Amino acid sequence: MYGIYIDRSSSLPVTRQLCNQLRERIESGQLAAGTKLLPTRVLAKDWGIARNVVIEVYEQLTAEGYLDCRVGSGTYVADGIIPSAAETVHPVPAKMNPSIISPEPPDRTLIDFATGIPDLARFPGKIWAKYLKEAAESSPHEYNYGDVKGCLSLRLALRDYLFRSKGISCSADQLIIVSGASEGFLLLAKALSAQFDSIYLEDPTIDIARDIFRMMNYSLVPVQVDSNGMQVDAIRTFLPGHLLLLTPSHQFPSGSLMPIQRRHQAIRMAEEADAYVIEDDYDSEFRLKGIPVPPLQILSPSRVIYVGTFSKTLSPSLRIGFLIAPPKLLDAITLAKDRLNLHTPAVIQTALAAFIRDGQLERHIHTMKKLYKKRRNLLTERLVQAFGDQISITGDEAGMHLQVLFHTQKHADLPWNDTSAYGFRVERSEDYRIGDGSSESGIVLGYGNLASDQITEGVSRMHRFVSAFGESM
CATH class of the missing domain: 3.90.1150.10 (Aspartate Aminotransferase, domain 1)
Structure with missing residues (x-):
């Protein structure tokens, strides 16, 4: 990609190799000002390296003035760099290890x-097409923006489904429909930024939530994970202005399950600090050993913000997720969603509501x-x-x-x-x-x-x- 080659036999660190070659292409004019670079996730896969390395390269070149990172838009080659007349040096292919x-x-x-x-x-494409067709033909109101919190029909269907399947008791008013869990994290980071500026995260953890809170200028506080999930004991003092993000039912990537003792401890610490726990209920529907584990939200509905998605149960392309917000935070989250104009397509919501009501999801x-x-x-x-x-x-x-x-x-x-x-x-x-x-x-x-x-x-x-x-x- 971009004619860049990683020499794995070189003693030069990969980060420096990439920085050097990207600088060269910018200075030579091969990458012109205003050129939008590929996302870090794409380049990491193409180059076969950790995404963190690509992020570090982008951050370094941004600091040096070669790149311009625009939140919500992407990373671009910065203006004002005069292309040099020097002959372009082409990278030398790495010497391959025969093995x-x-x-x-x-x-x-x-x-x-x-x-x-x-x-x-x-x-279930054919079944889904039937519900989608019915939703598309149901009412002209479905083509308006609708309630920023989401269609009432879907929130009601979700309320009943969550009680049946997980034992969660909440009102339809507490449910906020979002375009996937990623938008849910982004919305929470924005809505809670006036009160919180730091977050305790499992380490290691899924990169999406981590990257979103970092981009929203939160300070990340990593907490080690073991076979029982986050080592909550490592948080000696739950500092003011901190949130806590947990995936207690199936931690990623370790897959660990957090026991009830640590769950109670996490909630108690959040209560004492007047803070909140964000629960990412990562693919817990597919419990393959034993019975389903009750969500953390059940233990403290007033302190736990529940994040759910249909990307794993149905399809990532639907881009449908939801939040269960504690009543105290409902206005702030709804207001932020309205000001950001984050509406989820109503036709898809209506189809999904009927799909759930008829038992198709289960x-x-x-x-x-x-x-x-x-x-x-x-x-x-x-x-x-x-x-x-x-x-x-x-x-x-x-x-x-x-x-x-x-x-x-x-x-x-x-x-x-x-x-x-x-x-x-x-x-x-x-x-x-x-x-x-x-x-x-x-x-x-x-x-x-x-x-x-x-x-x-x-x-x-x-x-x-x-x-x-x-x-x-």
Whole structure:
């Protein structure tokens, strides 16, 4: 991308390599003023590196004046840089380690163990089209902006569904419809910024919420995660002006479940500090072992802001999520949503309301839960067959991903962000870290959108990858 090549045999850090090459392309005029650069997430995947590295490069070049970061718009090449007449120096291809070049797999289709993606082929398209058609033909009012909090029909259907499925008791007035959990986090960061400017985050954690609060100028306070979720004890004193974000039912990427003792402790600390806990109920519908875990919100409806989404249960493309706001915060959040003009399409809301009322959502979740359990079992079996006692598998009790921890540093240090030559892609646990604290090294494997044959072949490719490096070490 942009003709930039990472020399992995170089002693020069990757961050410096990228900074040098981007500067060169800007100074030579190859990247002209006003050029919009690709998002950090896209470049991280294309270059096979951690997204944090790309963010660091963008921040460094912004500080130097080469780039202009515009919140909500993107990153652009800054104005006022006069292109030099110097001859462009083209990057020298890296010297490849022979062990990295694997035999061509029989099927060259990349097998991506991406996290957070449900089985897109199993989306009930025909049934959904029926509800969407009915909603589109129902009333001309559906084509207006509507209530900024969301269609009443959807909020009522959600209220009843949440009570049936999770035991949450709330009013339809407390429910605020948003365009996905990401918009929910953004809305909360904006609405609460007058009272709060810092947030305690699990470390490691999913990058979306982390990046949103950072962009909204919150100070991030990372708190280590163990097999029981966030180590709440590490927060010696819950400081004023701090929020707390938790994923207690299925932490990402560790998959850990927070026990009731830590849940009570987190709520008690928030109450004493007159603060709030934001609960990201990440894919808890798919509990694969035991019974569903009650949300944190049930323990303290006045202190917990619940964030839910249909991206995992149905499809990311719907862009529908919701907040359950404590009554005390309802006006502030609604006002911020209105001023930002954040309306969610009414036709989709109306269709989803009928879809939920008729029991279609619960039928779909029930079907997918059984399917994901089979895939989880297959993936764990194949991993054990391939790697035996060299690994531990964690976080497989719920959701659509699990974590693989390596018992030897040799395997943990392999270039897991550069596996496309072997025909597969995975995510590293450490790519989701915020601070510099130590943690177990591993990879995160999503299986929601992979068929059984892809899972089997994907693990086989992983084994070839590890074996090739093992032979050369």
